Amino acid sequence: MKFIVSSGSLLKQLQLIAGVVSTNTVLPILEDFLFDIKDKKLIVFSTDLETSMSSSLDVEANEEGKIAIPAKLLMDILKTLPEQPLTFSINDQNLAIEITSDKGKYRLTGENGDDFPRIPVPEETKEIKLPSSVIANAINKTLFAVGTDDMRPAMTGVLVELDEEEIRFVSTDAHRLMMYKRKDVKCPQQHNFIVPKKPLMLLKNVLPENEDMLVVSYNENHLFVQHGSTKLICRLIDARFPDYKVVIPKENPFRLVVNTNEFQGALRRVSIFSNKSTSQIVLTISGSELQLAGQDVDFSFEGNERMNCQYEGEDLQIAFNAKFMVEMLGAVDAKEVAIELSTPNKAGIIRPLEQDEEEDIMILVMPLMINN
Numbered sequence: 001m002k003f004i005v006s007s008g009s010l011l012k013q014l015q016l017i018a019g020v021v022s023t024n025t026v027l028p029i030l031e032d033f034l035f036d037i038k039d040k041k042l043i044v045f046s047t048d049l050e051t052s053m054s055s056s057l058d059v060e061a062n063e064e065g066k067i068a069i070p071a072k073l074l075m076d077i078l079k080t081l082p083e084q085p086l087t088f089s090i091n092d093q094n095l096a097i098e099i100t101s102d103k104g105k106y107r108l109t110g111e112n113g114d115d116f117p118r119i120p121v122p123e124e125t126k127e128i129k130l131p132s133s134v135i136a137n138a139i140n141k142t143l144f145a146v147g148t149d150d151m152r153p154a155m156t157g158v159l160v161e162l163d164e165e166e167i168r169f170v171s172t173d174a175h176r177l178m179m180y181k182r183k184d185v186k187c188p189q190q191h192n193f194i195v196p197k198k199p200l201m202l203l204k205n206v207l208p209e210n211e212d213m214l215v216v217s218y219n220e221n222h223l224f225v226q227h228g229s230t231k232l233i234c235r236l237i238d239a240r241f242p243d244y245k246v247v248i249p250k251e252n253p254f255r256l257v258v259n260t261n262e263f264q265g266a267l268r269r270v271s272i273f274s275n276k277s278t279s280q281i282v283l284t285i286s287g288s289e290l291q292l293a294g295q296d297v298d299f300s301f302e303g304n305e306r307m308n309c310q311y312e313g314e315d316l317q318i319a320f321n322a323k324f325m326v327e328m329l330g331a332v333d334a335k336e337v338a339i340e341l342s343t344p345n346k347a348g349i350i351r352p353l354e355q356d357e358e359e360d361i362m363i364l365v366m367p368l369m370i371n372n
Contacts, residue, residue, distance in 0.1 A: 001090040003037055003061035007101070010057065010086070011078040013044060014071075016230050017053035019202045020046040021071045027117075032068035034116040035088075037061050045119055046071065051199045051234040052119045065090070066113030069097060073108055120233050122224050125217040128162070128187055132212040132227065138169040139204045141180045141331045141361065146197045147173035154239035157194040162187035170244055176324050177244055177364040178331065184358040194241055195223055199234035206230055248364060249347055252340035254313025256285055257353060260337050264329045266305045270294040271322035273303030280368050281322040285341075286315045294322065318344045319368040328363045344370065 014033065024030040027049075034045040043056045067090050077099070087100040090110065099106045138158075147155030152174075161168040167185040171178050203225060207214075215226045218236070225232045267281060274280055274294030284291040290309040295302040318341060329337065334352030341348050350363040 001037070001061075001063050001065040001067070001092060002088065003042065003059045003063075004085050004087050005042060005057070005059040006083065007078055007081045007086050008083040010042075011075070013055040013057050013229075014075060014078065016055050016206050017044060017046045018071060018075060019205060020048055020051050020053050022048050024048070029068055029111050029115055030117070031071055032111060032116070033071050033074065034066060034068050034113055036066040036113065038064050045116070047117055047119060048198075049117060050196065051202065051232070053202065053233070054119065054231045056229045065092065066116075067095060067097070068111040068113050068116050070108060070110070077106055120222050120235075122217050122222075123219060125219045125224065126188065126191065127215060127217040128185070129213050130167075130185060130216055132207050132210055132214050134167075134182055134185060135214060135216075135225075136204065136207045137359075138180050138182070139200050139207075142169050142171040142178050143197065143200060143204070144327045144331060145171040145173055145176050145178040145363075147171075149173075153237055154194055154241045157196045157237045158200060159192060159194050159241045159244075161192040163190055164188075170241070172242070172244060175321065175366050176328060177247065178328070179244070179360075179362045179364075181360040181362075182358060183360070191218070192241070193218060193223065194237040194239065196234060196237055199223070199232060203232055206232075247347065248362075249340075249342065249349065252342045252346070252349055254285075254316060254341040255311070256290070256313075256339040256341060257310040257336055258290065258307065258339070260329055260332055260335060262307055263337070264326055266292050266307055267322045267326050267329075270303040270305050271326075273301040274322060278368060279321045279323040280319050281325070282317060282319045282370055284315075284317045285309070285311050285313075287311065313341065316341060316344065317370065318348070319370045320348070320365060321368060324365060328365060331363065332361065 036043045040061055041056055042059045043054055045054045084102050089098045095110045097108050097110050142158045159170040166181055166183045169180045217224045223234050270281055270292045271279055271294055275296045282293045290307050292305045332352050334354050336353040338351050338353050339348055347364050347366050352361055
């Protein structure tokens with residue numbers, strides 16, 4: 001088998017799908033790209049058995065065939081080559097691969113393409129079309145709150161709830177909860193599924209933040225996303241997502257409004273002096289003044305700051321994890337945020353003060369117990 005391809009074009013396509021490839025001592029072929037040539041088109045696949053990606057490009061080829069090629073070795077040589085045509089010559093008997101450039105020849109050994117794991121194909125799927133920017137935004141705003149506890153598999157991904165009137169993306173690690181809602185996306189019927197964190201991170205890296213339409217299809221076991229010639233397929237998490245709506249307070253009568261950047265900066269500074277295991281910051285709210293205090297009694301560290309705020313409610317002292325608060329505020333694009341509170345032991349709700357008509361962001365955060 002022989003084909004000719006542009007080095008730059010090949011590298012660009014491989015970089016889109018290389019994130020799936022990981023070191024695997026049990027199944028070494030997972031460290032390879034699968035090259036499949038059909039009808040003068042090269043389709044490249046990568047997989048870790050849970051997530052698969054593919055991309056295609058035109059090549060000069062008179063034969064069809066497939067071979068698995070070591071991913072790291074191929075990427076390393078392509079990164080060092082200037083833009084030029086490359087000729088791949090593959091010996092079908094011993095799977096030797098010879099790459100010929102303008103000034104050199106490089107030899108490596110592949111593996112039988114038939115041994116590469118089967119990539120799932122869409123069967124009995126339902127389909128929706130979404131602008132790329134919607135998915136990119138949803139991923140950016142929910143990934144930070146995804147849990148890492150494998151004993152709670154449902155929380156290690158993002159819940160996607162499809163509705164006839166809207167689409168919701170929800171993530172939680174039991175300490176905080178993020179809900180990102182889009183009201184401009186209509187779905188043919190109600191459905192929900194949980195997408196693991198890794199494929200979402202891979203999608204985040206390849207999606208343009210524009211209005212290109214993505215084809216998103218799903219069945220009971222898999223999610224399929226296509227953008228141009230790039231496809232992502234992932235196995236959905238087979239678990240029941242917690243009923244998050246029951247933990248959202250029905251009424252938080254106190255309302256604190258602060259400048260997002262100023263509050264984030266104060267949290268970062270004061271948290272330097274807080275206990276490293278809890279990152280606890282105590283907020284004391286009185287009138288139009290907010291005090292932030294962090295201390296580590298083991299080392300006699302202490303940090304305090306004051307800032308102006310708008311507050312409606314009774315004087316209140318409440319503690320939060322500063323690291324979590326900084327991450328949550330990072331998911332908000334608004335100049336100011338409103339924090340809805342009630343008592344020191346009940347969850348607070350963060351919302352952007354101004355939001356687009358088509359979206360709704362709500363972040364719930366559990367308080368910490370104040371150690372006096």
